[in-house]
Amino acid sequence: MSDRFEPEILVLYCGRALADHNHLPEGTKQGAGFKVRFVMMPCSSKIETRDLVKLIEQGVEGVLMVPCLENKCQFLVGNVRAEKRMKYARALLDEVGMGADRLSMAQGWNLSSEELMALADERASAVRPLGRNPLKGVKL
Amino acid sequence: MIVAEWKPIPEVVEKLRGHKKVLVVGCATCVAECAAGGEREVETLAPLLRMAMIKDSNPIEVCTNTLERQCEWEFVEGLAPTIMEVDAVVSLACGIGVQALAERFSEVPIYPGVNTTALAIREEPGLWAARCVACGDCVLGETLGLCPIARCAKSILNGPCGGTRDGGKCEIDENIDCIWHLIYERAQARGKVDALLEIKKTKDWSNSDHGGPKRILREDLRL
Structure with missing residues (x-):
């Protein structure tokens, strides 16, 4: 049995970043060498700094936030807020030695579910060198 | 706050x-x-x-x-x-x-x-700026509601100093307004510039933290 490290990736995406809501993957999916869970957000600004930090604390190896394009936000500046929170949360994770690269962001618009999966694949590749999340499985 | x-x-x-x-x-x-x-x-x-x-x-x-x-x-x-x-x-x-x-x-x-x-005010989202240092001898009534103690790097009462930059900014930081420049502008708008020519007396600092740890006693509120 292989014990190859398969990072667990969480993709938080703005509902407007995808082209067709009917073809979204639900639940945890198995990618090529990673596991991924997709969570649709009504707006990426719904995610606060504390949420991003807690996700890493709970053992997720990598988080990818996919807001819509900057001038497409239905709340005008929701994706701009999300980007600033992401930047702040990355700095906090760096400060405690967890590595900023566990959090990342990629704007999207009119994406297919396959393209979203490809973004998750990229994220998994970026996170793999960081290794397992040391918080994974830790009882808090 | x-x-x-x-x-x-x-x-x-x-x-x-x-x-x-x-x-x-x-x-x-x-x-x-x-x-x-x-x-x-x-x-x-x-x-x-x-x-x-x-x-x-x-x-x-x-x-x-x-x-x-x-x-x-x-x-x-x-x-x-x-x-x-x-x-x-x-x-x-x-x-x-x-x-x-x-x-x-x-x-x-x-x-x-x-x-x-x-002790600051939120000037805009994500930006707070000092407005008070709790000096214990408020001069806002003489400076048209703008505090030279908290908002002047030198806390001078008879300003401005010679370091005001073009555009009315403080010499220590181009992002900070020279408070005496703002006081002058407000005085001008109210037609009170002449009042600024009056030399302000030395401030009484004894009611600030220079006077030792502060205690405020109100007998009417005590049992």
Whole structure:
């Protein structure tokens, strides 16, 4: 049995970043060498700094936030807020030695579910060198 | 409001070495308004501390609470049952709140998680600027509501100094207004420029912290 490290990736995406809501993957999916869970957000600004930090604390190896394009936000500046929170949360994770690269962001618009999966694949590749999340499985 | 900023997390982590169960306490008043010590910040710092301590091979249990006000005994008392179960506290309140906890619960180490920095106003989202230094001898009535004590780098009463930049900015920072420039502009708008020519007397600093620790006694409010 292989014990190859398969990072667990969480993709938080703005509902407007995808082209067709009917073809979204639900639940945890198995990618090529990673596991991924997709969570649709009504707006990426719904995610606060504390949420991003807690996700890493709970053992997720990598988080990818996919807001819509900057001038497409239905709340005008929701994706701009999300980007600033992401930047702040990355700095906090760096400060405690967890590595900023566990959090990342990629704007999207009119994406297919396959393209979203490809973004998750990229994220998994970026996170793999960081290794397992040391918080994974830790009882808090 | 009283404004504070997070201490560097490694500084807090250093204090927590050797402790097993820690309570992070916020305050829902001033430090919540300046996004340093309210419930949001408590719930952000707690997981960060857990992660930092695990990385440090010194895992700790971290629980959280946010009081309505950490500077009022009635609210502080609410922590009594929880305090008995922890061996250290990190307070995200201003220095007043930290001291209130330390006074009420003197048997438990209380560590500040923030540096209290100013009495300030929120100028715009994410930007706070000092407006008062609690000098104890308010001059705002003579300076058209603009404080030269808090907002002039030299706290001069007869300004401006010779260092005002073009555009009315302070010589120490191009992003800070020269307060005497603003006072002059306001005086001009009100037709009161002549009043600025009057030399202001030396300020009485005895009612500020220069006069020693401050106590305010109101007999009418005491029993």
